[in-house]
Amino acid sequence: MTNAGTTDPLARLLALREREPRRVVGLLSGTSADGIDAALVEIFGAGKTARVELVAFETTPFSAPLRARLHAAQVAAADELCELGFLLGHAFADAALAVAARAGVDARALDLIGSHGQTICHQPRSAGRTGATLQIGEAAVIAERLGAPVISDFRARDVAGGGEGAPLVPLTDWILFREPGRRRLLLNLGGIANVTLVTADPDTVLAFDTGPANMPLDLVARVASGGAESCDLDGRRAARGRIDHALVAELLAAPFFALPPPRSTGREAFGAEWVLPLINRFPDRLDDLLATLTHFVAASVADACARFIYPAGAVDELLVSGGGVHNATLMAQLAAQFAPLPVATTAAAGIAPDAKEAIAFALLANETLFGNPGNLPATTGCAGPRVLGKITLP
Numbered sequence: 001m002t003n004a005g006t007t008d009p010l011a012r013l014l015a016l017r018e019r020e021p022r023r024v025v026g027l028l029s030g031t032s033a034d035g036i037d038a039a040l041v042e043i044f045g046a047g048k049t050a051r052v053e054l055v056a057f058e059t060t061p062f063s064a065p066l067r068a069r070l071h072a073a074q075v076a077a078a079d080e081l082c083e084l085g086f087l088l089g090h091a092f093a094d095a096a097l098a099v100a101a102r103a104g105v106d107a108r109a110l111d112l113i114g115s116h117g118q119t120i121c122h123q124p125r126s127a128g129r130t131g132a133t134l135q136i137g138e139a140a141v142i143a144e145r146l147g148a149p150v151i152s153d154f155r156a157r158d159v160a161g162g163g164e165g166a167p168l169v170p171l172t173d174w175i176l177f178r179e180p181g182r183r184r185l186l187l188n189l190g191g192i193a194n195v196t197l198v199t200a201d202p203d204t205v206l207a208f209d210t211g212p213a214n215m216p217l218d219l220v221a222r223v224a225s226g227g228a229e230s231c232d233l234d235g236r237r238a239a240r241g242r243i244d245h246a247l248v249a250e251l252l253a254a255p256f257f258a259l260p261p262p263r264s265t266g267r268e269a270f271g272a273e274w275v276l277p278l279i280n281r282f283p284d285r286l287d288d289l290l291a292t293l294t295h296f297v298a299a300s301v302a303d304a305c306a307r308f309i310y311p312a313g314a315v316d317e318l319l320v321s322g323g324g325v326h327n328a329t330l331m332a333q334l335a336a337q338f339a340p341l342p343v344a345t346t347a348a349a350g351i352a353p354d355a356k357e358a359i360a361f362a363l364l365a366n367e368t369l370f371g372n373p374g375n376l377p378a379t380t381g382c383a384g385p386r387v388l389g390k391i392t393l394p
Contacts, residue, residue, distance in 0.1 A: 009393035013149050016111050016369060020044055021053070023105065025096045026362030027115040029088075029137070030190040030323075034218070034230055035061035036092060038099035039358035040110075046370040048202070050175050052363060056103035057355040060095040073120050073136075074267065081120070081136065088118055089141025096146055113142055114365025114389075115152040122155075122266035124164045125381070126259055131159045133166075139392040151365040151389040158375045163382030166264035167194040170207035170379045171367070172360035174198050177319065177349055185305065185315045186346070187334075188357060189324025191215035192265060193301055196379075197309050206312060207379040208261035210304040212270035213324050216293050219275045224286035232290055235329025241291030247278075248296045257300060261308055262381035291329075298333035305338075321346045321356040364388060 016022055021042035028037045038058050044051040062070065069076075069084060076084070092115055100107045117135030125131040139152040155165035173186045173196040186196040193213035197206040214231065221232040232238055256265060282289040309315065318338055324330050325345045335343045345353040364374045373385030 009149070013369070013391070013393060017046075019111065022111045022366065022369075023055070023109060024112045024114060024362040024366055025099060025110055026358040026360065026365065027092050027095055027113065027137075027142075028358045028361055029092075029116065029118040030357075034067065035059050036095040037354065037358040038095040039355045039362055040099045040103050040105065041359055041362045043363065043366045046366055047372050048175070050363065050366065052176065052359060054352060054355055054359060055105070056099050057352060057358065058095065058099040058102050059354070060091070060098050062091065066091065070118060071272075074271075085136040085138045086141055088136055089138030090145070092117075092137050093142045093145040096142065107146060110146060110148045112365055112369060113146060113148050113150040114361040114363075115139060115142060115150055116154060116361045117152055119266060122166065122264065122268065124166070124264045125162070126164060126263040127265075127269070131162065131165070133159050139390070143392045143394045147394045149394055150392045151368045152392065153390045154361065154364055154374065154388040156390075157386045157388050158380050158382045161382040161384065161386050163375065163377065163380035164262050164264040165380065166209060167196070167207050167379065168364065168375065168388070169194065169357065169360045170196045170205050170376045171202065171374060172363040173207070174202045174205055175363060176351055176356075176359070177346070182317070183313060183315045184349075185309065185318045187301060187318060187320045189213040189297075189320060189322040189327075189330070190357065191218075191267070192270070193297065193324075195301065195305065195309070197312065197315065202376060203378070204312075205376055205379060206261065206309060207376070208304070208308065209264045211257060211265065211297070211300040213297050213322070214327075215267065215270055216275045216278075217290060217297070217327070217330075219272060220279060220286055220290050220293065223279055224290065231323070232294075232327060232329075235294060235327040235331075237287045238290040238294040238327075238329040241285075241287035241289070243295045244288060244292045247292050248299055251296050252300060252303060257303060262379060264380075294327070294330050295333055297324075298330060298337045301334065302337035315341065317342045317344065319344055319346045319349055321351070321353040323354070325353045
């Protein structure tokens, strides 16, 4: 950190409120556990008037052994989870250093780190169980190596307040994308798809998880390629497959898709245990399965919007972010499902689609720095506004 006028770490943290701009790194590893997205931003102000400028973005893939361990983490023993937490802390620190290097910024000049971590288990209340969530990636390791304060574990506070702990991007979507006179629909296609209706008033924002996105597609692509491909590159396999519309209807009939918001989901519902039986039904037709699942993802998003977004009023455009924007077949399916609504990526609004979620966690860290709530209770079901995250001082 550059504010070395005091040796008191807490005083140094609070002094960051007076700095304009603050250099903040947002770190995010999605539910597909393929790598870490890191966004280095400069943030001016906080709350409704916050302004952010992207300085650099970098994706750091996980090594193959670490990726394999993460995919098996749901059934890992305590000692494995313990070690993984620290290994991931180092991986997140490496990602922060990499994005600083890309920007030509001395890592010692970073003011704050916002780390989402890697979701190992997400157990929402909407599934009828005790609300609980677990993200790992030891913040103390990041703080030790970067010499900057780290704000992490954002979801737990919302869950403790009775919320779903997801989605957590609606406030930042509102900060980044609100525009007078327009009602924008923001769709993020990560492992799971989430949607936010951005309106002029943050109290009328709607947001929730629509269902799976890249998670099942990536798993099928890995099986179809014998492990050579981590995803359906450009949606090529899906493009040459045939859609099984009966299976699409069967999948859309699952109880989750009728649940009203607030709702969230994750690997527990739509991970390997959900996908492998489908693979067994299509042993020699995996391109057909990818075509079907790609169509299903687009249809589930459209169905969710028809059920829960459109009754609140018409929207002007759909802006898409996340890894799914690189799947041309999925984007074409979305355009068809939402026609005549214009469909574009968030680049049309000046925000790089790959970087949007990492930018969001940099913004959430900034809100926590100022003691501002980071959740929108109406979207998560939390009992009220909550300051999110845990602070680890360097």
